[in-house]
Amino acid sequence: MTVESTAARSAARRSGTGGERATRAATSGKAAENGKGEAPESASAPEKPRKTAAKAAKATGSAAKSPAKAPAKSARKPASKSTAKAAPKAPAKGGSAAKTSPKADPKTRTRAGGAKAKTSAKTSPKTPAKARANGSGQDEHELVQLLTPEGERVSHPEYDVDLSAEEIQGLYRDMVLTRRFDAEATALQRQGELGLWASLLGQEAAQIGSGRALHPDDYVFPTYREHGVAWCRDVDPTMLLGMFRGVNNGGWDPNSNNFHLYTIVIGSQVLHATGYAMGVAKDGADSAVIAYFGDGASSQGDVAEAFTFSAVYNAPVVFFCQNNQWAISEPTERQSRVPIYQRAQGFGFPGVRVDGNDVLACLAVTKAAVERARAGEGPMLIEAFTYRMGAHTTSDDPTRYRTDEERAAWEAKDPIQRLRSYLENENLADAAFFARIEEESEAMGRHVREAIRTMPDPDTMAIFENVYADGHALVDEERAQFAEYQASFATEPDSGAAAVEVN
Ligand SMILES: Cc1ncc(C[n+]2csc(CCOP(=O)(O)OP(=O)(O)O)c2C)c(N)n1
Ligand SMILES: [Mg+2]
DSSP states (O other): OOHHHHHHHHHHHTTSOHHHHHHHHHHSOOOOOOSSSSOOSSTTSOOOOSSOHHHHHHHTSOTTTOGGGOHHHHHHOOSOTTGGGOOOOOOOOTTSSSEEOTTOOTTTOBOGGGOBOSSOOEEOOOOOOOOSTTOOOOOGGGEEOSBOTTOOBEEOSSOOEEOOHHHHHHHHHHHHHHHHHHHHHHHHHHTTSSSOOOOOTTOHHHHHHHHTTSOTTSEEEOOSOOHHHHHHTTOOHHHHHHHHHTSSSSOSOHHHHTBOOOOOSTTHHHHHHHHHHHHHHHHTOSOOEEEEEETTGGGSHHHHHHHHHHHHTTOOEEEEEEEOSEETTEEGGGTOSSOGGGHHHHHTSOEEEEETTOHHHHHHHHHHHHHHHHTTOOOEEEEEEOOOOSOSSTTOOGGGTSOHHHHHHHHTTOHHHHHHHHHHHTTOSOHHHHHHHHHHHHHHHHHHHHHHHTOOOOOGGGGGTTSSSSOOHHHHHHHHHHHHHHHHHHHOOOOSGGGOOOO
8 A cells, every 4th residue: 555545545535636636736836835935945845735725714714713723824833832732723614423613602502402501611620630640740731621520511712512412422322332342352352262452441532532523534543452443433343353363464444444454563553644644635635644652652763753744744644642651561751751742842733632531622622633634734743641441451460560549540530431420410311321322232242242253264375465455476475385385284194193102
């Protein structure tokens, strides 16, 4: 898969005009801007922002209202003084279920059916963001939060969402079913059905909130724990299990759902996402790319390179770092001396830290970031501050390196319970709704167990498929050798083992 081919496909899938636009841009002879308003020195100079200011203003509401959103300006001056929290408010375009509503007036916010919401969002309290005893040095004001751990709706001056009761119920359903799927997978590993499982327990809000902020045309580059995002992209969950069972190499076609295969090599997908986003920009395609990675991955050179290239080329990529505070047994303090989101400033694009256990905040911030990327304003880093409630994988024993108290403190911030409290307190869902979700969750459990137990073993020769898009001499040779080796078992004479008596 090449950047050109995927990006071209991506453009073709949309209006069909992207490629035309790209060709026009390439042949117009106009100097591309280099991010400083100067003429480029060479053909490899940074890309021109993908949209005109007028188009971007149309896409995002009014440029006049939010001058920081003018793409030309932000493309040229990506590192504004307030870079760390410079993400502008971005009203959503049509076509997605949940709408971002910057500075929505809490008094006029309504529920589904037009009824006024009984409760309005209160001004955000000083949210305790120093979530771990050993802390990250994070200032408490830095965390974007729309829902407190107790399920109280609060507002934020820059980010908000205006959702109907049904939409909020949908987020709850997504999180419950994802957690159930994850729990089944962990149990199946314990029963010997899977070789390994990397649980997302505790990270449901970060994944569902960000996953539901995306358009179908956006492209996702996950790591190995993004089961909730896969759910949002309609990837068949049993395919994820197949990979951890060792019967497929990912099992889904990345281009069917715009969800790349899971990546185990830490951080590498962040660079892939950036390259893909550069291709999207070259095509003039109207979509964004999102790369998921962890706090540990943020130490990888690939991630630093991705940050540099995305900034310089103004690539439409959102970096979504789930800071679950552990990289296997290494705490975040061993990865960074500053809160991870602040690193963005040094690369010249905005970074923001969001409460990763707050699905509404994750949705609002990610929507703003992808809208910004689509509007040609370049990359943004989101650090979702969350917690890995379970082990790193089923091979890990976290009791060897962290305390029960730490885990208990985070249990009190459970992302699902907090949304449930909100739904119940505000009468946005009744007992019948929760019962229905419970039933659905049971059905999902049954389906997953049944699917894994009946999953066929693969044809052993399948390993040679999809190595290259086209044929390759070396692969052909290896295939032939392996076929011969396999065949040797069928014809092997009796070894005579039965004749050996063991006394
Ligand atoms: C390049 C590379 N180095 C090391 C590893 C081994 N490894 C697997 S997971 C992991 C920790 C990743 O932590 P983080 O990025 O925080 O993600 P999390 O597992 O917490 O979701 C490491 C070091 C790897 N897979 N790839
Ligand atoms: Mg981590």
